[in-house]
Amino acid sequence: MKCNSGCFEKELGSNFRGNIRRKELLSRHTSFKIGGPAFLFAEPRDTSDLKLLLKLAKRYNINILVIGMGSNILAADKGVANLVIKLNARCFKQLRRTGKIIEAGSGSLLSQIINFAQKNGLSGLEFLSGIPGTAGGALVMNAGITESATGRRTQNKSISQIVEKITVMDYNGRIKDINNKQAGFGYRQTGLGRYIILSVSLNLEKAAAEEIKRKIRKYVGCRKTGIDYSFPSAGCIFKNPVGYSAGRLIDLCGLKGKKVNSACISLRHGNFILNTGGAKAKDVISLMGLIKKTVKNKFNLTLQPEIKIWN
Ligand code: EPU
Numbered sequence: 001m002k003c004n005s006g007c008f009e010k011e012l013g014s015n016f017r018g019n020i021r022r023k024e025l026l027s028r029h030t031s032f033k034i035g036g037p038a039f040l041f042a043e044p045r046d047t048s049d050l051k052l053l054l055k056l057a058k059r060y061n062i063n064i065l066v067i068g069m070g071s072n073i074l075a076a077d078k079g080v081a082n083l084v085i086k087l088n089a090r091c092f093k094q095l096r097r098t099g100k101i102i103e104a105g106s107g108s109l110l111s112q113i114i115n116f117a118q119k120n121g122l123s124g125l126e127f128l129s130g131i132p133g134t135a136g137g138a139l140v141m142n143a144g145i146t147e148s149a150t151g152r153r154t155q156n157k158s159i160s161q162i163v164e165k166i167t168v169m170d171y172n173g174r175i176k177d178i179n180n181k182q183a184g185f186g187y188r189q190t191g192l193g194r195y196i197i198l199s200v201s202l203n204l205e206k207a208a209a210e211e212i213k214r215k216i217r218k219y220v221g222c223r224k225t226g227i228d229y230s231f232p233s234a235g236c237i238f239k240n241p242v243g244y245s246a247g248r249l250i251d252l253c254g255l256k257g258k259k260v261n262s263a264c265i266s267l268r269h270g271n272f273i274l275n276t277g278g279a280k281a282k283d284v285i286s287l288m289g290l291i292k293k294t295v296k297n298k299f300n301l302t303l304q305p306e307i308k309i310w311n
Pocket residue numbers: 144145146147148149150151152223226227234235236237238239240244245246247248251268269270271306
């Protein structure tokens with residue numbers, strides 16, 4: 001069934017209590033500050049709003065995309081023909097503690113969860129300090145860090161290691177719990193894309209407040225030295241091939257500083273592409289192509305994007 005945005009809003013009617021907007025620019029919602037308009041952009045107020053959105057999207061054959069902090073997304077310049085959902089309402093940002101478990105709403109920021117854990121004397125999340133993202137986004141991407149002192153990788157730490165349970169809504173509007181195994185966690189990937197994440201329960205350990213603070217400072221310090229915050233970006237563009245740092249490989253190819261219009265490979269970290277002002281998605285894609293080709297030629301390694309490309 002065909003439906004324009006006006007018809008969709010009309011159907012939502014007075015039962016929908018959240019916000020819905022047409023042609024919302026995705027550049028306003030991505031850390032890259034890149035992206036054209038979304039066909040529809042909705043912020044449901046609660047799970048019944050969300051369910052209603054899913055029901056209508058299904059009826060009118062409109063595909064859904066979920067956005068958290070938008071820190072791992074490259075959205076097309078022409079925009080997307082989707083319903084983009086942001087779980088921004090208070091109901092999706094709640095934090096609750098039961099013993100050593102923290103249950104965090106999908107829309108809560110990692111920084112808020114880390115803060116809450118610290119106040120409750122719970123440790124185990126500190127390695128996520130400084131990563132821009134929501135709980136939902138961090139889960140879908142299985143966000144984490146790689147710890148090593150050389151270009152060769154040693155240890156990956158990711159949010160999957162502390163996940164006890166995830167509460168999700170499937171695209172038929174049914175709410176259910178899934179366990180760690182069912183989430184299909186891998187390096188920077190999961191099988192969670194087929195659900196909308198509502199909340200996550202994280203399994204933490206008791207620790208002294210000072211010890212937690214010390215760890216947070218350590219991880220924030222590491223990120224500050226390694227990462228390029230000088231211009232908008234989407235963090236690391238490519239996943240690390242097993243045993244390597246993509247950033248170091250790109251560096252060794254001499255690609256740092258390469259530009260396509262206003263998109264530029266960071267001089268600080270080879271795996272960052274910066275939007276130095278008005279960069280387009282097509283500029284970033286073209287730089288990504290150059291990187292892939294050069295790394296393939298020099299090292300015979302195929303880089304896979306870490307960012308999600310919406311087009
Ligand atoms: N290196 C270079 N040149 C570069 C970049 C890195 O020589 O241009 C060297 C570094 O000096 C270091 C090694 O390569 O010896 C590894 O670098 P880094 O510690 O920055 O780690 P990474 O593997 O490049 C990963 C994550 C980052 C995370 C860091 C730190 C991926 C794709 N990236 O980067 O995550 O911040 O570890 O834990 O897994 C992200 O996912 O968006 C992200 C930024």
